[in-house]
Amino acid sequence: MTFALQFLIDVLSLGGAYALMALGLVIVYGILKLVNFAYGELIMVAGYTLFLVGGSGLPWLVMAAVAVLMAIVTGIFTDYVAFRPVRAKSVTAVLITSFAFSTLLQNAALLFISPRPRNVPLPAAFSQTVEIAGVITPVRNLITIAAAVVLLGVFAFLMRRTVLGIAMRAAATNFTMARMLGVPANLIISSAFAISGLLAGIVGILWIGRIGTVVPGIGNEPLLVAFIATVIGGMRSLGGAVLGGFLLAFIDTTLNYTLSQELLKFRDAFTFSLVILILLWRPEGLLKGPATGQRT
């Protein structure tokens, strides 16, 4: 029983983080059909912002909010520098510019801050543990679960109940038609990047909270995780990205529990093998996105 609860908390907290990461990537992908390779750097920006405001003496929540805000601003900025100038021209160009922007941000961090890990301020709760029904677990896992529940709820509400959300879903299936109804393309795209930045910023703080430090390459793993979760879930579906995130966390956690110390080093190899098997079984991912095909 305690084992089951321990496992559940681990899966839900890792899965919550993975799901938010995947959602941040797929919200932009769904609309532009382009992977934002500079997505991981939004997490990096949140981390370094937290490091930079660390000495300011502000309440932690204010510092965290500033960090998230910077991730949002950087997200929108990504659109302006990497996507907008070349969006209409070619898909390849955008892939390259977003990759270049990612490298640029990482190198800026290397150059202006340091290649060495930097400590970020974290509230005491991040290093405390609690006991629930005999299970000892870090409080930050519970914070992650709570944040995931709240954000997924807010996100679902936004996408289902607000005009902007519905317009974004429409633009994800047929961008031109959405524009022909008067939905402004730039508003939709900027909103997608802003939401992407919001999710990356919050998940970034939680992610960095696990180790307490930020390095220039901090965003590489979240980008990979988000990408894999999205692929498993089916690139076009928001629900699929969330499902993919939890599934990936389930696989990782199961391997963590079952693999011997020796084999644990190769955990990612096992994970990727399973991902390949899932894709062989379901090449389109677990959830099919909304059909883009039109009936005539």
Place this chain on the structure above:
Amino acid sequence: MLEVADLEVRYGAIRAVRGISLAAKRGELITLLGANGAGKSTTMMCIAGALKASAGSIRLAGEDVTSAGPETMVRKGLATVTETRDVFPDLTVSENLMLGSYIRRHDRVGVAEDRERMLALFPRLAERSAQPAGTLSGGEQQMLVIARAMMSRPKVLLLDEPSLGLAPAIVDQIFEMIGVLKRSGLTIVLVEQNIAKALDVADRAYVMRLGRIAASGTADEISAATDFNAVYLGG
């Protein structure tokens, strides 16, 4: 109301529309006929702002809108029903209609009124308002895209092959609808393969061939003078 002059549209090196001119006066219904590949849909998409013109001009209510994007065209009073019948399949019928009124979403009362009017006009949509649009039949989807276009309260409506792939009874219903819309004072540009029905409702007609206007005149003149076998078989 709508004036197109020497319009040229390219897909890369392909000149799909090669310098056409056409005009629709306020409240007029013009129809654009021609064989598959003549360039009708390309013309419509260009007027709607979804394709860029490589030469020529488009004027709406006297204003030059040649380089306006699709969002701008809607705000200026032009609504489009595309050939591909683009419902948003995973959104409900209601949500599709709501997006049709995107540009006037702050006019809640007006939008609600129009919604009631459209649902009264297409009772089948009312029954299915909470259903995802992708689950509607082809005819119902066609009704939805027309109703959705009307939700923006357009002055000019572009209709690209509204009868495509529909059963004769539904086609009759759609044309009846087009008649109602025309009598309400709307300016309509209709592309159709169903020549007889199109010429029946139209005031004037243009016949396109290989990206050019091959003939134009009143609907009666065109139906009397044009050899449609030649036009449609590309002869």
